[in-house]
Amino acid sequence: MSDNSSTDSIADSAVETDGGSVSSAARDHRQTDYLNEEVNLLKPSTPFMRDHLRIVWIGFAVWAVIVFGPVTLTAIVPDLMRTQLPLVGFPLHYFLVAIGAPGGAWLLSIWYARKRDQLDERYGIEHGTAEDAGRPGGGEEAAAADGGVAE
Amino acid sequence: MTGAGVVLQGGLLPEGLNVSFKIAPAILVVAMLLLFLAIGYFYRVADIEGMWVAGRSIGNVENGMAIGANWMSAASYLGMAALIALSGFYGLAFVVGWSTGYFILLIFMAAQMRRFGKYTAPDFVGDRFNSDTARAIAAITTFLIGFVYAIGQARGMGLVGLYIFGDIGLPGLSGYQSMVVLMMAITVGYLTLSGMLGATKNMAVQYVILIIAFLAGLYVVGFTQGYSTILPQVEYGQLIGALSSEFSAPFVNQSYYLWIATAFSLVVGTCGLPHVLVRFYTVENERTARWSTVWGLAFILLLYLSAPAFAAFGTDLYASNIGDVYGDPGMTSAAGDVIVVLAAQLAALPTWFVGLVAAGGIAAAIATVSGLFIAGSSAIAHDIYSNIVNEDASQRMQVLVGRLSIVALGLITTLAALDPAAPIAALVSYAFSLAGAVLFPMFFLGLWWENTNRQGALAGMLTGLTIWLIPMLNEVLPTYVGTGEPYSPLLAQWVPAIGSALVAVPLVFAVTIFVSLVTAEPPMHTKRMVRQCHSPEPMSQQTTAEDVVSGSDSPADD
Numbered sequence: 001m002s003d004n005s006s007t008d009s010i011a012d013s014a015v016e017t018d019g020g021s022v023s024s025a026a027r028d029h030r031q032t033d034y035l036n037e038e039v040n041l042l043k044p045s046t047p048f049m050r051d052h053l054r055i056v057w058i059g060f061a062v063w064a065v066i067v068f069g070p071v072t073l074t075a076i077v078p079d080l081m082r083t084q085l086p087l088v089g090f091p092l093h094y095f096l097v098a099i100g101a102p103g104g105a106w107l108l109s110i111w112y113a114r115k116r117d118q119l120d121e122r123y124g125i126e127h128g129t130a131e132d133a134g135r136p137g138g139g140e141e142a143a144a145a146d147g148g149v150a151e
Numbered sequence: 152m153t154g155a156g157v158v159l160q161g162g163l164l165p166e167g168l169n170v171s172f173k174i175a176p177a178i179l180v181v182a183m184l185l186l187f188l189a190i191g192y193f194y195r196v197a198d199i200e201g202m203w204v205a206g207r208s209i210g211n212v213e214n215g216m217a218i219g220a221n222w223m224s225a226a227s228y229l230g231m232a233a234l235i236a237l238s239g240f241y242g243l244a245f246v247v248g249w250s251t252g253y254f255i256l257l258i259f260m261a262a263q264m265r266r267f268g269k270y271t272a273p274d275f276v277g278d279r280f281n282s283d284t285a286r287a288i289a290a291i292t293t294f295l296i297g298f299v300y301a302i303g304q305a306r307g308m309g310l311v312g313l314y315i316f317g318d319i320g321l322p323g324l325s326g327y328q329s330m331v332v333l334m335m336a337i338t339v340g341y342l343t344l345s346g347m348l349g350a351t352k353n354m355a356v357q358y359v360i361l362i363i364a365f366l367a368g369l370y371v372v373g374f375t376q377g378y379s380t381i382l383p384q385v386e387y388g389q390l391i392g393a394l395s396s397e398f399s400a401p402f403v404n405q406s407y408y409l410w411i412a413t414a415f416s417l418v419v420g421t422c423g424l425p426h427v428l429v430r431f432y433t434v435e436n437e438r439t440a441r442w443s444t445v446w447g448l449a450f451i452l453l454l455y456l457s458a459p460a461f462a463a464f465g466t467d468l469y470a471s472n473i474g475d476v477y478g479d480p481g482m483t484s485a486a487g488d489v490i491v492v493l494a495a496q497l498a499a500l501p502t503w504f505v506g507l508v509a510a511g512g513i514a515a516a517i518a519t520v521s522g523l524f525i526a527g528s529s530a531i532a533h534d535i536y537s538n539i540v541n542e543d544a545s546q547r548m549q550v551l552v553g554r555l556s557i558v559a560l561g562l563i564t565t566l567a568a569l570d571p572a573a574p575i576a577a578l579v580s581y582a583f584s585l586a587g588a589v590l591f592p593m594f595f596l597g598l599w600w601e602n603t604n605r606q607g608a609l610a611g612m613l614t615g616l617t618i619w620l621i622p623m624l625n626e627v628l629p630t631y632v633g634t635g636e637p638y639s640p641l642l643a644q645w646v647p648a649i650g651s652a653l654v655a656v657p658l659v660f661a662v663t664i665f666v667s668l669v670t671a672e673p674p675m676h677t678k679r680m681v682r683q684c685h686s687p688e689p690m691s692q693q694t695t696a697e698d699v700v701s702g703s704d705s706p707a708d709d
Contacts, residue, residue, distance in 0.1 A: 034683070035699075038601060039682050040602070052687075056259070063254050067251045068411065071407070071414075075407040082401075084392065085388070088389070089390075094388075094391065095388065097240070098243050098246060098456075099385070101246075102452050105250060105448070106445075108254055109253065109257050109445045112257060113257070113444075113445050116262075119687075120687065125688070126689065127438040
């Protein structure tokens with residue numbers, strides 16, 4: 001888009017002030033004006049979005065296998081899937097669906113949340129607590145106090 | 152009914168359930184509700200004193216519990232074990248759909264919604280697509296979701312209420328129907344009282360009470376009957392071999408397709424349900440939004456890994472005390488819906504203890520219904536009445552309209568629940584189909600594709616509503632006005648009401664994308680709001696994407 005000249009120069013100056021010590025990912029981050037980069041799930045436009053979506057799609061693929069894999073296999077090879085498991089006594093298909101799918105989705109969500117935290121770290125992003133959020137009441141005040149956007 | 156393969160009769164009566172008035176369980180129900188109110192009242196004070204001022208915000212664990220409490224309706228508490236007992240392997244589609252959906256919510260929507268900063272479906276849709284019509288459709292959808300969801304809850308309350316209060320015998324009504332009327336009256340009373348007190352629900356406390364009631368039931372039944380010791384959630388595996396093969400055999404009465412359609416529908420419904428979104432309102436930042444989803448899923452799993460175990464114990468106890476679970480006559484859906492309570496009763500546990508389990512189910516249902524009614528009435532009073540019908544509406548008129556819509560919701564829910572079309576979990580999943588078909592695509596595309604525009608959203612939502620409505624008319628309407636059989640069995644097979652979102656979601660996506668592509672792009676202001684949702688820059692607690700975008704220089708449009 002064409003309306004980004006002022007914001008870009010601010011982003012650039014921020015990089016110059018504390019240049020050398022930051023990682024390239026963090027530098028990318030500082031040079032990006034996120035409000036001027038298109039959002040399209042299939043066409044990530046910023047380095048951060050690309051890295052984030054890689055995690056999202058891997059997670060989604062694994063999720064699809066965990067959730068719909070066992071039941072599909074049960075439809076294809078019922079005899080194999082109905083094998084009784086030693087110790088726990090469950091038929092395999094029942095175990096994978098009743099415990100495997102929900103439990104797997106939970107482990108996957110921990111994986112994702114951690115990956116996403118690591119991503120923030122790599123890009124030098126810190127999530128503040130409520131203290132730096134400005135005083136109560138004015139949403140707009142809070143917006144102004146928040147240094148997140150070029151302003 | 153396609154959902155559970157059972158035939159229903161008007162005067163529902165769970166066979167084997169001890170139907171009589173019992174004082175201790177009655178006290179427990181009242182005590183639980185009063186406790187919810189009292190704690191809500193206490194927290195109201197804390198709220199004003201400075202939820203924001205003192206920087207008190209809801210953290211991961213607490214918000215996770217709130218997410219869990221949200222989920223603890225009669226559908227989870229009673230309905231899930233019921234479908235697992237009645238329909239065996241098919242019932243697991245509910246366990247899977249209602250839990251794994253949270254992962255999709257987590258990776259695609261939780262943090263972005265937090266950043267967008269609008270927490271009711273009508274607000275999000277109206278602001279994202281700059282359209283009062285879109286807002287109105289979302290409001291109507293919210294109202295419908297509340298209504299359909301509540302029918303299932305009312306059925307649950309009516310059935311479990313029979314154990315606690317007996318057959319109160321209102322003239323002209325069966326025992327079950329009388330109980331539905333009584334329970335709905337109690338619900339509206341609870342709602343009014345909590346409104347008068349200004350009580351905010353304390354979801355964390357509610358979660359703890361309900362999960363304790365449920366798990367206590369499971370552990371004690373398992374232990375006293377020799378089924379399990381410390382981990383019934385896994386130990387029931389040993390029992391499966393001893394149960395009828397219908398309990399675990401795959402695709403006996405329900406096809407693979409129906410299984411997938413149901414699970415898919417429940418997953419997208421989870422991501423589209425308005426009351427799930429609200430839970431991200433109070434979190435500190437988007438990181439908390441993510442981690443509290445992880446915690447929330449853990450708290451939900453506590454219930455969801457336990458429900459199949461409860462179903463297995465209940466099925467075994469039913470078979471040895473009452474009769475064959477499957478076949479003719481088999482367990483009725485009414486008995487199935489109270490299997491959790493029935494299991495405790497058949498295990499010959501003391502009345503007060505069975506009452507605790509039953510009270511948990513009723514409290515879960517009442518708390519859920521009151522939340523749904525509040526959301527539904529605010530959609531009518533705020534989003535439709537004062538936004539569209541009468542823009543100069545005074546505060547008093549708005550409140551009046553809100554109250555009238557609660558009464559209306561109460562009445563239609565009661566009527567629809569007198570002779571409900573399906574077991575609890577199936578009824579509730581109609582609401583999930585609706586949320587998945589209409590709201591999920593709007594949330595998803597609205598957040599992930601900035602060029603989704605007003606025309607696309609309107610076309611998409613109308614498509615979703617239509618595709619949801621067709622199987623409802625085909626399958627559910629005839630249970631009220633016809634023979635009970637679907638008008639078109641073929642349609643019921645491929646677009647089942649219980650899983651219609653499997654068909655609807657791809658179509659709604661296609662329509663929304665196509666219409667958005669052939670019409671003008673949304674204004675730059677809107678696009679920047681969407682971009683703000685994905686920026687990794689931290690946002691402060693009370694900021695919305697709108698604030699940020701308006702605050703910065705945006706010389707281009709508007």
